[in-house]
Amino acid sequence: MKLDRMIGILSILLQQEKVTAPYLAEKFEVSRRTINRDIDALCMAGIPLITEPGRSGGVSIMEGYKIDRTLLSAADMQAILAGLRSLDSVSGTNRYAQLMEKLSAGSSALLAGDTHILIDLSSWYKASLSPKIELLHDAILTAHKVSFSYFAPRGESQRTVEPYDLIFQWTSWYLWGWCEKREDFRLFKLGRMTDLQTGEVFEKRAAPLPDLSPERVFPDMYQVKAKIQPKYKWRLIEEYGPDSFTKQPDGTLLFSCGFADKTSVIGWIASFGEGAQLLEPAELRKDVLAFAEGIRKNHLNHDTQLS
Numbered sequence: 001m002k003l004d005r006m007i008g009i010l011s012i013l014l015q016q017e018k019v020t021a022p023y024l025a026e027k028f029e030v031s032r033r034t035i036n037r038d039i040d041a042l043c044m045a046g047i048p049l050i051t052e053p054g055r056s057g058g059v060s061i062m063e064g065y066k067i068d069r070t071l072l073s074a075a076d077m078q079a080i081l082a083g084l085r086s087l088d089s090v091s092g093t094n095r096y097a098q099l100m101e102k103l104s105a106g107s108s109a110l111l112a113g114d115t116h117i118l119i120d121l122s123s124w125y126k127a128s129l130s131p132k133i134e135l136l137h138d139a140i141l142t143a144h145k146v147s148f149s150y151f152a153p154r155g156e157s158q159r160t161v162e163p164y165d166l167i168f169q170w171t172s173w174y175l176w177g178w179c180e181k182r183e184d185f186r187l188f189k190l191g192r193m194t195d196l197q198t199g200e201v202f203e204k205r206a207a208p209l210p211d212l213s214p215e216r217v218f219p220d221m222y223q224v225k226a227k228i229q230p231k232y233k234w235r236l237i238e239e240y241g242p243d244s245f246t247k248q249p250d251g252t253l254l255f256s257c258g259f260a261d262k263t264s265v266i267g268w269i270a271s272f273g274e275g276a277q278l279l280e281p282a283e284l285r286k287d288v289l290a291f292a293e294g295i296r297k298n299h300l301n302h303d304t305q306l307s
Contacts (some may be wrong), residue, residue, distance in 0.1 A: 002113045009042065020058045050062060059188040161180070162177050165209075225278075228272065262287065266288050
């Protein structure tokens, strides 16, 4: 709907210093002409939008402007408030609550808000995560490169990246940017970064939006079937949903799902201890056994050293 799209445009303009019409057109899956009409409509509604032509131009909202709350319904304001609160949960600041003050135009009733929807995007590692988000967010806005040590299953590496977007997906935070080492756009998990530093200024390139579909990021390389003990039913439901297994006549659960790599399969099966038995792929059964044997030997040797 046009009204929903206009509210969405307004929300983006409040969170970003400047955006382009092509960006908004792609974001809302409409034509650039439609976006231009929406911008004209917002201006006619009394919202002072500034449009600047040229390569470094775009659309922005006048600094310090407060939106008349009559433009949005109470339900709209509550939904926006819930989203802004969620961003403050990771930033460690009240920056987004201050945005809400502009939206509410001084209405304390709206700022009190409906507290029945609470969204906390922080993690167990909030003390280390929030500074990373703040540094990366500033680097994105000011077009500064970032460098860091990155730890992945394949090993440790040093990366220099042109940052473009911060993304919350799959219960974790990621950075989307151009990696100089790979000479391509890559997704980096913030929890795997250390020694994060800001570098030199870079000229922004055309940045495509990342394809975050599970099929693209986590392609199924192994089709797994496993027999799971009934006491772990809660885990299957929580992690993969109630359609991921069928109950067998003996009460066990026949689990079936795709996994992206061998390490994930072995680690997941091993996490059940004796409560899971891998049926397929049959060739990975020996890897699970070797994994368990390695744990046994490691702890057996440790006990021997202590005695």
